Amino acid sequence: MWKRCEAMTRTNLTHALQEALRTALITAGLCFPLLVLRLEQDSSNQLTLQQRWSWLVFAVIGLSVARFVGLVLQDWRARAPRAEKPIAPTRPQLARAVSIFGLIALFAFPLVVLAFLGPSGSLKWINNYGVQILIYVMLGWGLNIVVGLAGLLDLGYVAFYAVGAYAYALLSTHFGLSFWLCLPLSGLLAATWGVLLGFPVLRLRGDYLAIVTLAFGEIIRLILINWTDVTNGSAGISSIPRITFFGLPFTAADNGFAATFALEFSPIHRTIFLFYLIACLALLTNFITLRLVRLPVGRAWEALREDEIACRALGLNTTRVKLTAFALGAMFAGFAGAFFAVRQNFVNPDSFTFLESATILAIVVLGGMGSQLGVALAAVVMVGGTEILRELDFLKLIFGVNFDPAQYRMLIFGMAMVAIMIWKPRGLISTRTPSLFLKERKNIAASHVGEGRG
Amino acid sequence: MDVFLQQLVNGLTLGSIYGLIAIGYTMVFGIIGMVNFAHGDVFMLSAMIALILYMALTMFLGLSSLPLIFILVLVGTMVITGLWNWTIERVAYRPLRGSFRLAPLISAIGMSIFLSNLVQIVQGPRNKAAPEFLSGLFHFGPAGADVTVSLKQILIMCVTLSLLGLFWFIVQKTALGRAQRACAQDQRMAALLGIDVDRTISLTFVIGAALAAVAGVLFMIYYGVVNFSDGFIPGVKAFTAAVLGGIGSLPGAVLGGLLIGLIETFWAAYFSSDYKDVAAFSILAITLIFMPSGLLGRPDVEKV
Known part of the structure; x- marks a missing residue:
């Protein structure tokens, strides 16, 4: 088990970090107008905008962390020895x-x-x-x-x-x-x-x-x-x-x-x-x-x-x-x-x-x-x-x-x-x-x- | 005659919007053979983004020059919607390429549910009524008729025409367009000749979304109301347009869009507006049953 950990090289971690950063940037781009600015009708029925930056921060952090963890796990699993599972005979x-x-x-x-x-x-x-x-x-x-x-x-x-x-x-x-x-x-x-x-x-x-x-x-x-x-x-x-x-x-x-x-x-x-x-x-x-x-x-x-x-x-x-x-x-x-x-x-x-x-x-x-x-x-x-x-x-x-x-x-x-x-x-x-x-x-x-x- | 000409103008306006959305369907179907169910919701998303950008520009930046606002909103919406569709393709469709046929379809339906609910949650379920963007009416009448054309309608037709021209140039004259057509014909051969198929497909989604975004901006300006559930019906109608024109054929999509727009407005004007959606869906069914390759499409040959 430890061997697998060590085998997780520095390049892989850097790669995962880069990907997480990329995800963060893309998420920010996707969410900027939709999540940050909310359209609201005010009392005189005029449309106004409310700012709501916390959602953007949550989305960016959440998705980039998820991406990072996902990549690390993927790398971990790729190192695990794997055998093709034979197809079991049916058990009536x-x-x-x-x-x-x-x-x-x-x-x-x-x-x-x-x-x-x-x-x-x-x-x-x-x-x-x-x-x-x-x-x-x-x-x-x-x-x-x-x-x-x-x-x-x-x-x-x-x-x-x-x-x-x-x-x-x-x-x-x-x-x-x-x-x-x-x-x-x-x-x-x-x-x-x-x-x-x-x-x-x-x-x-x-x-x-x-x-x-x-x-x-x-x-x-x-x-x-x-x-x-x-x-x-x-x-x-x-x-x-x-x-x-x-x-x-x-x-x-x-x-x-x-x-x-x-x-x-x-x-x-x-x-x-x-x-x-x-x-x-x-x-x-x-x-x-x-x-x-x-x-x-x-x-x-x-x-x-x-x-x-x-x-x-x-x-x-x-x-x-x-x-x-x-x-x-x-x-x-x-x-x-x-x-x-x-x-x-x-x-x-x-x-x-x-x-x-x-x-x-x-x-x-x-x-x-x-x-x-x-x-x-x-x-x-x-x-x-x-x-x-x-x-x-x-x-x-x-x-x-x-x-x-x-x-x-x-x-x-x-x-x-x-x-x-x-x-x-x-x-x-x-x-x-x-x-x-x-x-x-x-x-x-x-x-x-x-x-x-x- | 008055009514006829008036409805012709209205129908062409509506048809332009359908045509712009239909191109997204037909391009994606042509290149990966998949019905992109989420496309209608991407259109709705773009209309919502356009409204937010418009409000942000006028409220926070205090811009007042209409042409400048329009161009900024249009370009901004196209870029952001393009990014959305790029991400959607990356997350939901690319892992399923080469998988079995129903998987991308279910994934697209899931994406469609996700998008409309996302917009409902982050922007609220109520209708968003946009402030009047552009007012002004023209009256003109050949031979004594009186037809009213609003500035918005003229704007919609001009923008549609010029962007379709640009799009036509991209598909016909640039390397990207050639790569796209090559991938639509034979992906494996295109890959052998050094075309990056994945990248081409991604760009196809981006272009389709950008055109849907144009439709979204125009829809927002024309109707002045955006709602999270606005994606489904225009989406299905645009798909009908794509099928009517011959799925996979780009001029067919525009032609189909205009026809659907015209049929819908004339049906509503001369028969009953309750059944105008039924008319559109019936045309879809009738076209598929009697003319599956559409007006300008190639027949699908089955090889054993």
């Missing part, structure tokens, strides 16, 4: 153990939280963390069919989520249909939209497909905003019927859930039911995907991702294969949308911006495209990680009372997207297990997995 028992443990943890989560924090304290944890993360897990798994398995880059996935949400909102408020009837209808409608939109665009490839799907996503959002007769515009649709326990409403009334089961009424019952509902929906998505991958259609998706030309040469109808992936992904987004509407009992177009699509896509790519476990992991890290920033109140003691960590949520989210991509361009779980194998099932390194161009 381990994978099985992990998934069983995950399932138990998932189903025990609300009960454990409830036992420790009581009904009022646990509401936030089950709702903001449990339900919120599971919605993204489900959306991530749904988009994974399109992006990870079939290799079609879809930047407008949130459009189908919106279709599902509005389908439930409109059907239930206008026709009084129950959630359990609307859920399949929402999925069906979203899948229909998937086919309708997919049909013309699926002959495009790569980035072009991404951009067209983005355009469709935005068009649907703009229509939701502007078609006020049906959608009530930006104000959205409120007082959507709440979820019932298969007919029993979660109210304090005599025919309510609590009274029927002789429990004390608490709003937590509904949240816990929503938690289990979304958990089941997400697991259904996962289960169907895992089964489909073993069917001819699933194999066709993966083949399409690996090599579209070869697929066509083998006589696959690529448009139809792509359409099934697109429609199925859309259907799961529709289910998730209906769930979203029943959970919020309010929908408006603000929930379906491009940022949502980008977040879901980021979850799929960061998790490692095609890996179900990776997607779930990425959803927990990205959504849970940004949610947890709301909790860091102790930072106020360090940075002052006006410091609000939640404000930096999306800033850190954006930085994390860049950082994870640079650290692991193939996502958190980048190896694949083959769905077909000879003699022994071995992991496939990321560099051998195609990403699809469609």
